[in-house]
Amino acid sequence: MSETPSSGEVNNATQNAGPTGTSATSSDEQLSSLQKQEESYVPSAEVKARAHVADFDALYEKSIADPQAFWAEQAQGLEWFSPWHEVMQWQAAPPQVKWFLNAQFNITVNALDRHVKHGRRNKVALLWVGEPGGGQDGATTAPERALTYGQLLRRVNQCANVLKGLGVQQGDRVTLYMGLTPELPIAMLACARIGAIHSVVYGGFSAPALRSRIEDSQSKVVICTDIGYRRGKRINLKGAVDEAVEGLESVEKVLVYRRDPATTLNSDLEIDFETALDAESAECEPARLDSETPLFFLYTSGTTGKPKGVVHVHGGYAVGTSYTHKICFDYHEDDIYWCTADPGWITGHSYVVYGPLINGATVLLAEGALDFPDAGRWWSVIEKYGVNIFYSTPTAIRALMRFGEEYPAKYDLSSLKVMGTVGEPINPEAWLWYHKNIGHEKTPIVDTWWQTETGQFMIATVPSYPTKPGSPGKPLPGIEADVADKEGHPVEPGKGGFLVIKKPWPAMMRTIYKDPERYEKYWNTIPGLYSAGDVATKDEEGYIRVMGRADDVMNVSGYRIGTAEVESALVSHAAVAEAAVIGKPDPVKGENIKAFVILRQGNEPSEQLMTSLKQQVREELGPIAIPGEIEFVGSLPKTRSGKIMRRVLKAKELGVEPGDISTLED
Numbered sequence: 001m002s003e004t005p006s007s008g009e010v011n012n013a014t015q016n017a018g019p020t021g022t023s024a025t026s027s028d029e030q031l032s033s034l035q036k037q038e039e040s041y042v043p044s045a046e047v048k049a050r051a052h053v054a055d056f057d058a059l060y061e062k063s064i065a066d067p068q069a070f071w072a073e074q075a076q077g078l079e080w081f082s083p084w085h086e087v088m089q090w091q092a093a094p095p096q097v098k099w100f101l102n103a104q105f106n107i108t109v110n111a112l113d114r115h116v117k118h119g120r121r122n123k124v125a126l127l128w129v130g131e132p133g134g135g136q137d138g139a140t141t142a143p144e145r146a147l148t149y150g151q152l153l154r155r156v157n158q159c160a161n162v163l164k165g166l167g168v169q170q171g172d173r174v175t176l177y178m179g180l181t182p183e184l185p186i187a188m189l190a191c192a193r194i195g196a197i198h199s200v201v202y203g204g205f206s207a208p209a210l211r212s213r214i215e216d217s218q219s220k221v222v223i224c225t226d227i228g229y230r231r232g233k234r235i236n237l238k239g240a241v242d243e244a245v246e247g248l249e250s251v252e253k254v255l256v257y258r259r260d261p262a263t264t265l266n267s268d269l270e271i272d273f274e275t276a277l278d279a280e281s282a283e284c285e286p287a288r289l290d291s292e293t294p295l296f297f298l299y300t301s302g303t304t305g306k307p308k309g310v311v312h313v314h315g316g317y318a319v320g321t322s323y324t325h326k327i328c329f330d331y332h333e334d335d336i337y338w339c340t341a342d343p344g345w346i347t348g349h350s351y352v353v354y355g356p357l358i359n360g361a362t363v364l365l366a367e368g369a370l371d372f373p374d375a376g377r378w379w380s381v382i383e384k385y386g387v388n389i390f391y392s393t394p395t396a397i398r399a400l401m402r403f404g405e406e407y408p409a410k411y412d413l414s415s416l417k418v419m420g421t422v423g424e425p426i427n428p429e430a431w432l433w434y435h436k437n438i439g440h441e442k443t444p445i446v447d448t449w450w451q452t453e454t455g456q457f458m459i460a461t462v463p464s465y466p467t468k469p470g471s472p473g474k475p476l477p478g479i480e481a482d483v484a485d486k487e488g489h490p491v492e493p494g495k496g497g498f499l500v501i502k503k504p505w506p507a508m509m510r511t512i513y514k515d516p517e518r519y520e521k522y523w524n525t526i527p528g529l530y531s532a533g534d535v536a537t538k539d540e541e542g543y544i545r546v547m548g549r550a551d552d553v554m555n556v557s558g559y560r561i562g563t564a565e566v567e568s569a570l571v572s573h574a575a576v577a578e579a580a581v582i583g584k585p586d587p588v589k590g591e592n593i594k595a596f597v598i599l600r601q602g603n604e605p606s607e608q609l610m611t612s613l614k615q616q617v618r619e620e621l622g623p624i625a626i627p628g629e630i631e632f633v634g635s636l637p638k639t640r641s642g643k644i645m646r647r648v649l650k651a652k653e654l655g656v657e658p659g660d661i662s663t664l665e666d
Helices: 043-048 058-065 067-075 108-116 149-165 184-193 207-215 237-245 275-276 314-328 346-358 377-385 394-401 427-437 517-522 561-573 607-620 646-656
Strands: 086-091 096-102 124-129 144-148 173-177 197-200 221-224 226-229 233-236 253-257 271-272 295-302 309-311 336-339 362-366 388-390 418-421 445-449 483-485 498-503 530-538 544-549 554-556 559-561 575-587 590-599 630-631
Touching: 058 067, 067 124, 067 314, 067 544, 086 445, 108 149, 108 184, 108 253, 108 346, 124 237, 144 149, 149 275, 173 184, 173 207, 173 237, 184 197, 184 221, 184 295, 184 346, 197 207, 207 237, 207 295, 226 237, 226 336, 233 314, 237 253, 253 275, 253 561, 271 275, 271 575, 295 314, 336 346, 336 377, 336 544, 336 630, 346 362, 346 517, 362 377, 377 590, 388 561, 394 427, 394 575, 418 427, 427 445, 427 561, 445 530, 498 544, 517 530, 544 561, 554 575, 559 561, 561 575, 561 590, 561 607, 607 630
Parallel strands: 124 362, 173 197, 173 221, 197 295, 221 253, 253 271, 336 362, 336 388, 388 418, 418 445, 590 630
Antiparallel strands: 086 096, 124 144, 226 233, 295 309, 483 498, 498 530, 530 544, 554 559, 554 590, 575 590
16 A cells, blocks of 8 residues: 555555545645546457456446445355354444454465465465575575475464464464565464464664554564665664663563574573474464454554554455455466565555465565666566566656666566556556566556555456556446545546545454544545545546545645646656655745656756756646746655655755654665
8 A cells, every 4th residue: 555555565555544634625626637648558368368357347347236245255265164144244433344244264274274285285385585695795696495385384383383382372462573585474474373463564664663563562572583685785673673672561572583693692582583483393273263353463654644553354354355466466376476565564465475375376575675786686586587477666667767778678578467566656657668668568557556554456457457557447346436525425527536435345454553533534534435545536437546645735826736646747757767746835826836856867957957847747737737846856755665755855845843754764
């Protein structure tokens, strides 16, 4: 969102972002957009015929004319124990929102029970693919598992009964620290079933980072996996949990899902996950919950400061995620859907677990790295399972670009009907590579902008609508987004400003756990508007292009330039796979641009190449954006959701502390 995470994880979903204030562009100087406008790509007649949204503009106008009626219509497609008395109630100062007031609801009824009752009992819900080898000595194939909706409901009920037996009640918190196996969504859904609040912590965070999140949420139970697999190595997840829970009074039990039978349970605190579930009934009545009942906390920091517990609720979140999943991916009943995000990030919550399962999808989960055992791993999965909808990050696409076109060329990717991106703004060059080599210049690309805090897609181009490389598109139905100055006034087309949302939407966060003042800043940084913390432009046709975080805007000789534009210009060079830029203090220019560049395979650093890169930026953006320094590197600091942590690069350059780096990828 987008740890958002890209998305952020993350996001275009700048998923880990908070309102950062307007200090980066608080002078009277106009934020400058130097990037060239890209041509539009028009969807084929076949794509338009398949689309759920035939006339996007008409639907959007209808939704904005009466947003409450629009969202009520979407909500009526879900199952409610009792209906709402009022669609939405909004108070701007201090910001407080409620959706579907006084309705009774449970998100798991919509993700599980109604499918089992209405013809999908034997449809595959989760199709899991392990890492090739699966950690087994001498094995070369990837382990596989499939759970139908009927089987998934039974296992969720058993897990929910275990939690109830451990004394977990509505409102209690449960921390999940697990590998990417079906047991993670099972545990999430089990918490939701009984009204407990899950807090998923990505299985790879350090023990101190995990402990801080358990402490803040005061979790009663921790559910973990003993080990995970990545690039042929065993990841000791339980070891981090052992360290994290030591001495924590709130934690009463630890449920351990053992993938290795030899894993020992070390104390009276620990219970075997499988044994406990097997002993329980497969029947568990879902709790009848007020629609505003908290569903989960998701702690996010990533590219910004201290981790914050974003709170989402059952009702509005279910409506927003399921609707946007359906229209943005043109999801149909027989589609195989694969989002490469881990449920440890908001993308995994909204578009791996809840949104797709509410829509009755077959969701593919694939454990392991994108380039293990080789850079064709993802493309082989698409071919083998006939994936129709594929959703991943610009960071991953750029990483795979490094290996060239030979890997995707080995595989039949013709099953793909829609492709998506999430995480950071996708630069046009990566978009075009994706379009050509994965989509074979016919599969529509849905670029999405959203955040952990927004819960759902906010800006995107549905498959039936023309797309522009580098732009996520237009605000989705029911969403009023704009680009504004620091006083909240809309800026002229083509001019830079702050990305803002004008009115509430169903899946928006309700607060920051224990920190309502931090939540209020989202709505009072630019009074009356939700400030996303991103800078952007909007063209004459209304397409929005995200230029980067407000904190990352550089002041170069009076021009305020977004990092994303310079990075995109660098990546447009044939030798470059990835790039990150920062502004360094300069007594003459204000700031000097420094670029960190990862080269594609087969290219070596040289003075000649450095000159060529600077010339590329000059041609793309003009002389003002030419980096004063270029450093060739083998890697960039990123969150585990894939977003570049520019503040870490800047802190290292300036010799200062980088702040919270708990989400930094190892």
